[in-house]
Amino acid sequence: MTEPSRPRRGENLDITHKRGKPTLRTIATIAGLAVTTVSRALSDAPQISLETRQRVHRIAREIGYLPDRAAQRLKTGRTNVIAILLDSHEEVVGFSTSIMYGIAKALKETSYHLVVAPNFLSTTDVEAAEYIIRNHLADGLIFTRTEPLDARVRLLLETGFPFICHGRTEFSTPHPYVDYDNFSFAYEATRRLIAKERRKVAVILPPKRLTFCQHILHGFMTAVREAGIAYEIPETVDLDTPADVLRDFICSRATAPDAPDGFICPGEVSALAVISGMSDAGRTLAVDYDIVAKETSRLLTQLQPKVDTIHEDLTAAGEDLGRMLLQRINNVNLDDLHLLLTPQINFPIG
Amino acid sequence: MTEPSRPRRGENLDITHKRGKPTLRTIATIAGLAVTTVSRALSDAPQISLETRQRVHRIAREIGYLPDRAAQRLKTGRTNVIAILLDSHEEVVGFSTSIMYGIAKALKETSYHLVVAPNFLSTTDVEAAEYIIRNHLADGLIFTRTEPLDARVRLLLETGFPFICHGRTEFSTPHPYVDYDNFSFAYEATRRLIAKERRKVAVILPPKRLTFCQHILHGFMTAVREAGIAYEIPETVDLDTPADVLRDFICSRATAPDAPDGFICPGEVSALAVISGMSDAGRTLAVDYDIVAKETSRLLTQLQPKVDTIHEDLTAAGEDLGRMLLQRINNVNLDDLHLLLTPQINFPIG
DNA sequence: GTAAAAATTTAAAACGTTTTCATTCCTCGA
DNA sequence: TCGAGGAATGAAAACGTTTTAAATTTTTAC
Numbered sequence A, B: 001m002t003e004p005s006r007p008r009r010g011e012n013l014d015i016t017h018k019r020g021k022p023t024l025r026t027i028a029t030i031a032g033l034a035v036t037t038v039s040r041a042l043s044d045a046p047q048i049s050l051e052t053r054q055r056v057h058r059i060a061r062e063i064g065y066l067p068d069r070a071a072q073r074l075k076t077g078r079t080n081v082i083a084i085l086l087d088s089h090e091e092v093v094g095f096s097t098s099i100m101y102g103i104a105k106a107l108k109e110t111s112y113h114l115v116v117a118p119n120f121l122s123t124t125d126v127e128a129a130e131y132i133i134r135n136h137l138a139d140g141l142i143f144t145r146t147e148p149l150d151a152r153v154r155l156l157l158e159t160g161f162p163f164i165c166h167g168r169t170e171f172s173t174p175h176p177y178v179d180y181d182n183f184s185f186a187y188e189a190t191r192r193l194i195a196k197e198r199r200k201v202a203v204i205l206p207p208k209r210l211t212f213c214q215h216i217l218h219g220f221m222t223a224v225r226e227a228g229i230a231y232e233i234p235e236t237v238d239l240d241t242p243a244d245v246l247r248d249f250i251c252s253r254a255t256a257p258d259a260p261d262g263f264i265c266p267g268e269v270s271a272l273a274v275i276s277g278m279s280d281a282g283r284t285l286a287v288d289y290d291i292v293a294k295e296t297s298r299l300l301t302q303l304q305p306k307v308d309t310i311h312e313d314l315t316a317a318g319e320d321l322g323r324m325l326l327q328r329i330n331n332v333n334l335d336d337l338h339l340l341l342t343p344q345i346n347f348p349i350g
Numbered sequence C: 001g002t003a004a005a006a007a008t009t010t011a012a013a014a015c016g017t018t019t020t021c022a023t024t025c026c027t028c029g030a
Numbered sequence D: 001t002c003g004a005g006g007a008a009t010g011a012a013a014a015c016g017t018t019t020t021a022a023a024t025t026t027t028t029a030c
Helices: A024-031 A035-042 A050-063 A069-076 A095-107 A125-134 A151-159 A182-195 A211-227 A243-254 A268-280 A314-329 B024-031 B035-042 B050-063 B069-076 B095-107 B125-134 B151-159 B182-195 B211-227 B243-254 B268-280 B314-329
Strands: A081-086 A113-118 A140-144 A163-166 A177-180 A200-203 A230-232 A262-265 A290-295 A308-311 A338-341 B081-086 B113-118 B140-144 B163-166 B177-180 B200-203 B230-232 B262-265 B290-295 B308-311 B338-341
Touching: A024 A035, A024 A050, A035 A050, A069 B069, A081 A095, A081 A125, A081 A314, A081 B095, A095 A113, A095 A140, A095 A314, A095 B081, A095 B095, A113 A125, A125 A140, A125 A151, A140 A314, A151 A163, A163 A314, A177 A182, A177 A314, A182 A200, A182 A211, A182 A262, A182 A290, A182 A308, A200 A211, A211 A230, A243 A268, A262 A268, A268 A290, A314 A338, B024 B035, B024 B050, B035 B050, B081 B095, B081 B125, B081 B314, B095 B113, B095 B140, B095 B314, B113 B125, B125 B140, B125 B151, B140 B314, B151 B163, B163 B314, B177 B182, B177 B314, B182 B200, B182 B211, B182 B262, B182 B290, B182 B308, B200 B211, B211 B230, B243 B268, B262 B268, B268 B290, B314 B338
Parallel strands: A081 A113, A081 A140, A140 A163, A163 A177, A177 A338, A200 A230, A200 A262, A262 A290, A290 A308, B081 B113, B081 B140, B140 B163, B163 B177, B177 B338, B200 B230, B200 B262, B262 B290, B290 B308
Antiparallel strands: A113 B113
16 A cells, blocks of 8 residues: 555656655656746746647646645745734634634635634734744734734734734724624614614623624614613623623613613623523513614524514625735735625615 | 834834735844844754854844744744634534633733634534644644544544544544543432432433533443432433424423423423423422533523522633643643543532 | 863754746747 | 857755754763
């Protein structure tokens, strides 16, 4: 089985160079061409004759040639890798997995691979990006949960390293991003609660430092002001608050006379926590209060009584992120530098 | 800014070779040594004098030298990468993310990186593994959801490629794995339902082809037989069944006179589906029936009324997977080739 | 004081590509 | 008939490291 394939029918060329994988030299020997020519033929360079090109391609296929990525990388300086900064906050509900899945989808037919760079490698998240750049670990970078003046964006803009982020910033320099229309999410969610005749709505906001917190707040406030309804914005908890803490907070708040009877939850975990907390306080969903939640999975749809949800398709986002980053890396002019994905509303709007 | 840094104070050595990143040659020039010596000094080879070694290390640090991974890889044949086959079935509840997070943790202080290889790259999952090996994309491979005679394991054993899997197989050849004690999970879960005086228990099994399906079945049957209680094993649905389908199935089943009043759910989604389905049929959790579920997140713990859960720590599993694979790659003798992780039971056992 | 042995250091080749520059072989126009 | 110009191919250098084998220096043994 590991026996070296014996030359057949008088064949005696040194085809299997060092009994290892076939290289350009192997093909060159077989075809009676120079390595240079083979290299050119395989990369479909224009000056190679059609006949040679086809012959080389055929031989390569027959002997199962695969280019050595390390050699290519050493020579060209391109890694054929894109990296994603994995945020530890997203661990819970498969946020990152969905995005990665989408990215991988976009990379499918290309020569690119996806590597995962957890940001706990360093104290700050900028350092993780720096690490990638300095070690030349990738040709492009993807990251999530942007801040208005995101240090990672600043660094990457400065160094000119190709990147794209999931979420917007407030930098004037244009850079590519994919984002979800969180304004619309919050606006429509709030309007839904109002339509259900709730008299006081509350929103669980993401951590204040994140850009999309502002968008949600804006959407929420717009709907609230339009309707002139009472509202509440809890200050001591947010989307990253551990579920049990959030639950206790909601429970204690629920007993007050001016407690909200409508909640916007921008995530599955917070929605469950709110439901539990209210339940602890003896409040019943759909009777005493309502929730509109954002879901990135299909988890909440299973709940009973049914929670109104607005879906965020993270796999689609990942696919766009990957596609756009590749274009950026290869200097293809992006048709659109920015992409704003539309919320998919799972309840009747009127 | 991109102006070449002018030599200062009479310095005139060609330190910045081609105005680029420092290489071994840069250090060699500064130290007045041969490249060979520098290479050896940095890899702490024994024959280099202590003084030289320290000096080289100091210079490397000062000028911010980082080895070129492509060159190292080309020369040594080692990629410094380990790959994980991402399974599309695990998309939902962040199964993979947790494992990846753990792996990344194990890789933290090493020179290794984690790349994600989605298995939809190919028609079969063996092809994804083959792809990795043939393209020499990694030094080691991790994958999940093993089958008793797993084709991936067979391939990797044949080729001698380093790997470790999450889940057992039935191959006689010893190979490393990390697994969760699904027998105990199912056994304890079933006993819990029995302790709660349920008269007929049902289990939602994983797809039959997966090894851990057998373990769960075994644990379930053992407890059932010990107690001599009635049981049921739905044949038309499993853990991978879409939540809404499972929900409908449970609902229709619930109306029959011999319907089960206790459920083992080896996952969050199935637990929620069962709860919804029973609810559709007018059955109330903790009153008409009980559930014991496996959770890999902290999602179910939030539910009301409280579901009994047994936790599986996937991040810990990932950490072990990474650690053990590294040992394997570097031919360190594994203290234990096999690791069986203990279920963490979140209810009183008696 | 010298030869052998040990301790350091070095030169050069190699890994498999891509790329620059040169070469060969035509074809064509004068 | 000859040289110009183009098309196709090739030789060789380079990317930055590791490794083999050799050279140099230092130490040890007599």
